[in-house]
Amino acid sequence: MEVEPGRFEVLDQRRAFGNAIYVPSLAPVTRLSHRERHEARRRLMVARFYYWTELRRRRFDDVMQILSESEFFVDERTVTNVLRALSRYLSELCARGETAADLRRAYPSWNWEVAPAKKRRF
Structure with a gap:
């Protein structure tokens, strides 16, 4: 084999x-098909939106910029379209009150820290 x-x-x-x-x-x-990979990326994008808005408490416009320019490298309009298409998944995340630990288990290769790391002073 x-x-x-x-x-x-x-x-x-x-x-x-x-x-x-x-x-x-x-x-x-x-191997996932192209469609399955595309859908997984869209669900991840919604999970990251939830993380930035609900767990990190960032403003909507800041989150859109983070997702479009730093994490997924797509237009803000694309992020908006994904949020509209998967609004049910976003509602489920909010209703269940997903924690950073839950998101870490679902998407282990991403950073789900709730508070920024504090700098140590010597």
Whole structure:
């Protein structure tokens, strides 16, 4: 069985020089279709909008700029269209009162810190 480069599973949880021991995974690799990737990106965009407006309490215009220029590199109009199309998902996030920990579990590769990191003074 051939293993796709970049796909690894943890062989041993023991730490060796601060890193876990990884080996290539023999699990079958599933690929998302273009439509599935597009929909996942749109849901992530809504989750990030929720994060910035509800958890970080940023203003709408600031959030639109962050999403369009720093995170997704699309026009603000595109972000608005996604929010309108997935308004039900945004309502679900608000109704459930999703926390940063919930969002971190759903989208682990993104930063979901609620408070900015404080600088240490020496």
